[in-house]
Structures are given as structure tokens and as C-alpha cells.
Amino acid sequence: MSTITFPDGFLWGGATAANQLEGAYDEGGKGLSVQDVMPRGIVGARTDAPTPDNLKLVGIDFYHRYAEDIALFAKMGFKTFRFSVAWSRIFPKGDETEPNEEGLAFYDRVLDELEKHGIEPLVTISHYETPLHLAETYDGWTDRRLIGFYENYARTLFERYGARVKYWLTFNEINSLLHAPFMSGGINTPKDELTEQQLYQAMHHELVASARATRIAREVAPNAQIGCMVLSMPVYPLSPSPADALEVMSFDHSNLVYGDVHTRGAYPGYFLRTLAEKGIELDITDEDRDDLTNTVDFVSFSYYMSVAATADPAKKVTGEGNIMGGVPNPTLEASEWGWQIDPVGLRLVLNQFWDRWQKPLFIVENGLGAKDQLVEVDGVKTVVDDYRIAYLNDHLVQVGEAIADGVEVLGYTSWGCIDLVSASTAQLSKRYGFIYVDRNDDGSGTLERFEKKSFGWYAEVIRTNGASL
Numbered sequence: 470m471s472t473i474t475f476p477d478g479f480l481w482g483g484a485t486a487a488n489q490l491e492g493a494y495d496e497g498g499k500g501l502s503v504q505d506v507m508p509r510g511i512v513g514a515r516t517d518a519p520t521p522d523n524l525k526l527v528g529i530d531f532y533h534r535y536a537e538d539i540a541l542f543a544k545m546g547f548k549t550f551r552f553s554v555a556w557s558r559i560f561p562k563g564d565e566t567e568p569n570e571e572g573l574a575f576y577d578r579v580l581d582e583l584e585k586h587g588i589e590p591l592v593t594i595s596h597y598e599t600p601l602h603l604a605e606t607y608d609g610w611t612d613r614r615l616i617g618f619y620e621n622y623a624r625t626l627f628e629r630y631g632a633r634v635k636y637w638l639t640f641n642e643i644n645s646l647l648h649a650p651f652m653s654g655g656i657n658t659p660k661d662e663l664t665e666q667q668l669y670q671a672m673h674h675e676l677v678a679s680a681r682a683t684r685i686a687r688e689v690a691p692n693a694q695i696g697c698m699v700l701s702m703p704v705y706p707l708s709p710s711p712a713d714a715l716e717v718m719s720f721d722h723s724n725l726v727y728g729d730v731h732t733r734g735a736y737p738g739y740f741l742r743t744l745a746e747k748g749i750e751l752d753i754t755d756e757d758r759d760d761l762t763n764t765v766d767f768v769s770f771s772y773y774m775s776v777a778a779t780a781d782p783a784k785k786v787t788g789e790g791n792i793m794g795g796v797p798n799p800t801l802e803a804s805e806w807g808w809q810i811d812p813v814g815l816r817l818v819l820n821q822f823w824d825r826w827q828k829p830l831f832i833v834e835n836g837l838g839a840k841d842q843l844v845e846v847d848g849v850k851t852v853v854d855d856y857r858i859a860y861l862n863d864h865l866v867q868v869g870e871a872i873a874d875g876v877e878v879l880g881y882t883s884w885g886c887i888d889l890v891s892a893s894t895a896q897l898s899k900r901y902g903f904i905y906v907d908r909n910d911d912g913s914g915t916l917e918r919f920e921k922k923s924f925g926w927y928a929e930v931i932r933t934n935g936a937s938l
């Protein structure tokens with residue numbers, strides 16, 4: 470039992486993304502997204518067309534079972550639920566001018582269900598699911614025209630749902646673009662054929678689009694709170710040498726630039742220096758500069774692990790499952806997928822972001838991907854996931870510490886609150902949920918839902934507003 474206190478109204482909940490749980494990839498007028506041709510996640514090659522081994526095509530069938538699932542979230546006491554709108558349900562190809570009404574109506578129904586249970590929606594506008602047509606025809610975000618398509622899409626969402634949705638995130642993990650260009654930016658050209666000039670230009674287009682969405686929200690949905698969303702990755706020097714500390718600084722800069730632009734409205738000097746040294750000249754118009762001044766209301770982020778940095782070329786070995794670079798930290802244990810577990814890193818990153826940006830923070834992803842075993846306890850099927858409870862408990866204690874440090878935290882949504890398909894490996898066996906879904910990596914399973922032990926644990930955390938941690 471800790472003495473930690475969470476503020477009244479703290480938004481406890483869970484997080485998901487359309488492409489990882491909805492399924493129904495070709496229903497309701499939906500067009501294809503990049504995910505529909507990524508059967509191996511980011512670790513494998515894309516396919517020409519959807520293939521039956523792609524688990525995301527069916528996901529966990531949230532498209533048909535959302536009411537049952539939202540009722541389970543309500544049973545846990547969720548105050549908020551983070552989900553993304555599948556862009557290609559609303560604009561099947563991405564470049565149409567008129568939206569697909571059937572797609573819009575689906576999210577109306579989801580919002581109805583959330584409202585019924587008093588759960589606040591938290592909506593990601595773009596979560597790794599760019600319409601495939603935009604990837605194949607425009608090479609995704611390398612093309613400036615994507616800003617206009619995204620603007621039209623965001624405006625459509627704000628107009629339709631603006632009165633019902635307060636919290637919005639513009640791009641999921643916007644800082645993953647340079648690392649996973651197809652998944653994150655719909656960039657069809659293979660990564661090893663892309664120039665840095667193209668990648669940084671794509672980054673600029675996304676930053677402008679994000680700021681433009683904020684501008685539009687101010688006009689059409691004045692009650693909306695707009696957040697950016699970054700993948701957080703605290704980094705430690707591998708040794709106390711100044712050279713390693715400098716590595717830490719540049720690793721940090723490469724991620725912090727996104728939050729800096731979103732909160733300050735312009736590119737920081739260190740980033741301009743990086744561009745100059747790389748010989749990159751970005752196409753930035755006066756209108757772009759003006760757009761960028763539309764800064765966000767809050768900063769949201771995912772947190773799974775930390776890394777270390779070294780200047781020693783002999784020690785520069787990228788850790789397993791880490792797309793962002795950095796080296797393993799010898800003081801930390803790792804998950805079954807090699808992600809290093811570091812609860813204190815969450816307190817550090819909360820303090821760093823708060824000190825730097827002075828904007829309310831929202832932890833919109835955190836959790837442990839693990840292999841679960843469905844067992845019977847007193848005649849009830851469940852998973853005894855004490856390892857997940859320990860992980861989440863330790864991280865939430867650190868959130869409490871950061872709050873005690875004076876950091877303003879709006880809420881916490883645990884990633885994959887119901888089992889879903891992994892983004893990096895496209896597996897179902899990498900489970901994060903409080904709710905077990907009977908579906909396996911080979912696609913077999915009934916899709917039935919079962920409450921894990923962590924389900925009751927999280928319900929108690931929420932009921933006591935964190936006092937049970």
C-alpha cells in the first residue's frame with residue numbers, strides 16, 4: 470500500500486487502435502489501409518494484396534462486438550477509452566472529397582455505447598493506418614498533398630463528432646516516422662531506397678498537418694482538447710563519459726523535436742543544425758510556418774521501455790524489438806520480446822516532458838506484452854497474469870511519484886486493454902489485455918472473451934483512484 474494520491478477526475482482507462490482490433494477490413498465500405506498488407510507487422514515485407522494469414526483482417530472482431538467489449542470496460546470502471554478511427558473507413562482511398570457515411574455511422578454507434586456507460590472517448594485520428602491508395606499513389610507523407618487529404622479527414626471528424634469527443638490525438642507516435650516509414654507514414658518506397666531528404670520532408674508534412682488539425686478544431690470544435698502523441702524512450706548514458714552523455718543528448722533531440730514543435734510552434738535550433746549538417750533543405754512555406762504556430766493543449770505519449778546510449782562503436786548493438794535505436798541497459802530485465810522493463814523511466818520521462826513543455830501530460834499507452842495461458846480456476850476460465858499486474862503496478866506507482874513531483878497528468882490508458890494484434894510483429898500471442906480473447910497466431914479460436922486476474926486488479930485500482938497500488 471502506497472501513500473500515492475491521484476487527482477480527482479484522473480482519466481483511468483485503456484487504449485486500442487482500429488487496425489489492431491476492429492477486423493471487418495472490407496466491410497461497411499472500408500478501403501484498404503497499409504495494415505491490410507502487413508501480415509508480419511514491421512518485421513516482415515508488405516504483400517501485394519491482403520492475405521489470409523494477416524490477423525488484422527479479422528482482428529478481434531471489435532467491429533461486430535464493440536458493445537460487448539465496451540460493457541466489459543465499463544465493468545472495470547473505465548473513465549476513458551482510447552480508440553482510433555480507421556481513416557480508410559471514412560475516406561476509403563483517402564483522396565475523396567466526400568466521406569463514406571457507413572464508416573462515420575459505425576463510430577457514432579461506438580460513441581453511443583461509450584456515452585451509455587459514461588466513458589469519455591479519447592480518439593486518435595491517425596494510428597498507423599494510412600489508406601493504402603495514398604501509399605501507392607502518392608508515396609504517403611513524402612507528398613505534400615497528404616496535408617490536404619488529412620485536413621479534409623480531420624475536419625470531417627471534428628464536424629461529425631466534435632460535440633461528443635473532447636480529447637483528440639493527431640498522429641500516433643509521430644516520431645516513429647523515420648524508423649518505420651511504411652507503417653507510420655504510408656511511404657511505399659522501401660526504407661533502404663529512401664533519402665533522408667524525403668524522410669525529413671515527410672516529417673515536416675505530418676507536423677504541418679497535425680498543427681492544421683489543431684487550427685481546424687479551434688474553429689469547428691471549440692471544446693476539443695488536442696494532443697500530440699509521441700513514443701517516449703528515456704535514454705541513459707551507458708557510461709559516465711561526456712561522449713556518452715552527448716550521445717544521450719542527440720538521441721533525446723531526435724525524439725524531443727516533435728514535442729518541441731507541437732508545444733512551441735517552430736523548429737528548435739538543434740534540429741536546424743542537424744538538417745544543415747546533413748545537407749537537407751526542407752520545403753517550408755510561409756503558410757507552413759503559420760500553421761505550425763497552432764500548438765497543442767496537451768502532450769500524450771506511449772511508454773514501454775528505456776534504452777542506453779554509447780559513443781563506443783564496438784558497443785553499439787541495437788536491442789531486440791527496438792525500432793528506435795539505442796543499446797540495451799545491462800541493469801534491466803526484459804520482456805519475452807526483449808523490451809527492457811523500467812518503471813522508474815516513466816517517472817523520469819514524465820518529469821522531463823513536464824519540465825520542458827509545461828503542458829498537461831496523458832499516458833496513452835503502457836503495458837506488458839506477454840504469452841498468456843488460459844486456465845480454469847473454480848470452474849471459470851481465466852489467466853493468472855501476476856506478471857502483468859506487477860508490471861502495471863510498478864509503473865503506476867511511478868506515475869504517482871511523478872504526480873507528487875508536481876507533474877500534471879490527465880490520465881492513463883493501458884495499452885491493449887483487451888488482447889489485440891501486435892503492431893510490430895502482427896501476433897496475437899503478444900497479449901496486453903485485461904481481457905483474454907480466444908484467437909491464436911494461426912487464426913484459430915472462437916473469439917470468446919475471458920476476464921484475466923488483472924481485470925479485477927485494475928477495477929480495484931480505478932475504484933480506489935490508485936489508493937490500492
Ligand code: BG6
Nearest residue numbers: 486641642771838891892893894
Ligand atoms: C505502440 C503502438 O508502438 O506500441 C501500438 O502505438 C502498439 O500500436 C504498441 O501495439 C505495442 O507494440 P506491439 O508491437 O507489442 O504491438
